[in-house]
Every structure is written in structure tokens, then in C-alpha cells.
Amino acid sequence: MALQCIVFDCDGVILDSVPVKTRAFARIAAPYGQEAQDRLVMFHSVNGGVSRFKKFQWFYKEVLGREISDEESERLGRLFVEYTLDEVRRCPLIPGVKDVLDTWKGRLPLYVCSGAPHEEVLTILRERQLDHYFVSIHGSPPAKAKLLGQIVASLPIAPQDVLMVGDAPTDHDAAEEVGTLFYGVGPDIKPASESLYPWEPDLTGLNDWIKARAAR
Template identity: 45%
Template sequence: MTATARGSALDVIVFDFDGVILNSMPLKTTTFGRLFEDLGPEASAYVRAYHVEHAGVSRYVKFEHFYQKFHGRSVTPEESAALDRRFAELAMQELLRTPTLPGAREFLEAHHATWPLYVASGAPQYELDAVLGAMGLARCFKAICGAPPAKAEVLRRIVQAEGADPARVLMIGDANTDLAAARAVGTRFLGVGPFPEPVVWMADLTGLPGYIASLG
């Protein structure tokens, strides 16, 4: 850990991916709707709304929910894998063209040697590796952690791997899933996008250095 990190209130910073590093939520919402458009417009609208409401949850968990709702049974491993492949076909090239959130790239490139930086995301591991690698940002992270497992378990493993006091770890996320993980593990939390009081949040990451400095 660097002298700069030791002089701050934080020892580790953990980022969600979609909606925090990459402005990809609209694209993924549309893609989920397209996956189930053969079931009709109402089903497609439901899928899109469910994805937004449960942002940060693994798409494999969502596939299971949608099969239970629309087909009255569990999704098979083969069906889940096929949906995942189709999702990647529909979204991957667009993901590679999607811009980072304002302030994200600047912070990562300026501070990857200041703190151990991690990604904890509900997106699949292969997707995170491909997109962050293509963006030239993979080198900024000590580890990139995707689904499975669930977000809280990923965050808990990061804290344990660093031997860190959870109170000195910051989780940055845009969804209630991220907030719930931070509360379960006992880390600090910073929201991206609106959160109800008393949760502290900002519209993007341009103000992140100032926020960290304010922690003392």
C-alpha cells in the first residue's frame, strides 16, 4: 500500500461496472428486452423493467426468474448458456463502443497505484475481461471479479483477501444490490445516480477525488 493510501481514510476501493465505470445500463436494458421479444411486447417490457429494478444482479439469476415467470419452470443450464451467448451476440460490439462514465477513466488511470482497485460486478467474468481489456483499463485493477458469485460474497472475498478493515473499504455502485452488499459486509458506500437519503451519491465520478479527500 502506498504512502498516499496510508494517509487517507481508505485502504481499498471497489467499483461496480455497469453504470459506474461504463455507461452501459441503457444498452443492457434494451438487450434484455430483445432476448424475450418473441413472447410479446408485454413480456419484453416486463423483462426490461425487471432488469432495471434489479440492477447489479447476475443475468443468470434473472434468466431463472424469467423462466419461472413465463414458462413455469427453472431454466436449464443449456438454455441459460444459450441466452448468455445470444446476449453477448446482441450487446458485445456495442459495449466496446460505449463511453465510460465521466471521471471514471481519469480516476482509474491516475490512482491505480494509490489504492488497490477492484471490480465487483454482476456481469459475467468473460464480459468484464473482454471489455475492460479492450478499453485498456484492465491494468488498473488488482482483480476483476464477475458473476457468479453474488455481489456481497465477491465484496466479502475482496475485503478478506486484502486483510482490510471493512470500514476502510469503499464500494461504489449504482444499484440497491451494491448498497446491500456494502451493508452486509460493513464497507463504506458511495452511490452513482440518485439514492434516497442518507446515502451519499453523485451523478458520475468527476467528484470522486474530492469525495475521498473529504473523508479525511
């Protein structure tokens, strides 16, 4: 077994954009009061990697007590983009990720598997001039596990030779379901036991980790 492919989440893994999106959810819920705002922000925080539209659906059903309509979902989606797009265009990269991309482009196939809408993540990475690093860029729908499974199924290698790099339980769960390796980054996914998966607060150590495991 040797590492032969790397799949990256986007928010919190490539772009330091998670705080931007947390603020957007807070703004969307603010008209409904502090408790509603706190509940949506908490739900978002513990469900990183889940589509924003699933979060809107949850908010309406569990907090507002009614089903969300297609029109309301689309309106909130437009608001979310309005609140986040400019900041995401300017936000910093996660420390270490540029070094990883520069080192492994052309040596290992690199992919993006994001919970953000497909056209949005593709546009952002193009505008940030990062899209050229990747064989392909994938966003929702479908959900993260299915999306990762589709990427892995398209490759002539075993799932255990693919690394998923993520910052949320959703990313780890997808890697576990598909059977890939997993590397966790950021404050929200530190494992209870160091034996579960490698984890670091940023990606400055990822290059050495990959070098120790990559196919020669």
C-alpha cells in the same frame, strides 16, 4: 478510520453500458410479446448487479410459467453476448471515472466487483485498456455480496476502510452486508435521505470525496 481501498462495479460505474444491456433483455423477451418484454426489462432495471442468468431464470419461472433448462440458459447467455458485446466495446466511460482511476492508481488498491460473468468483464476491460488500473477484476459467480466479501477478506484492512462504488441496490446491499463504505452513482440508486450514502448522477465529484477521506 481512513479510506484505503476502492472497489468499483463495472456496468454503469466504469462503462456507460447499462442501456446496452437493457436493450438486450428487451430483444430476448420480444418473441414472447410486449407484456413479457416489459416485465423482464422492469425486473432487470430494479435488479441491477444481479447475474443475467438469474434474470433468465426469473423470466422463465414467473413470466413463462416453467423452469429454464441449462441448455436454454446457455442459449440466452450466448444471445445476450451477441446483442451487447460490440456496443460495450465502444460505449463511453461514465464521466469522472477516468480521472478517479488516473488519480488513485498506485496510491490506493483498486478492484472491480461486477455482476457480469468473470471472463466477459475481464475481457472487456482488457480490450478497453482499463485492466491495468486494477489489482484484480472479479465477476460472477458468486453473487455481488459474496464477491465483495472475498475481496475485502483478502485485504489487511478493515471493511469500513473500503469504498464500494455502485449504481444499483445490489451494490449498496453488498456494501452494507460486508460493512464497507458506499458511493452511489446513476439514476436508479438515489437515496431517499441524503444521510444514507453519498450519491451523484456521475463520478465527476468522486475524486474530491475520496481525497477528503483517503489515508495520507
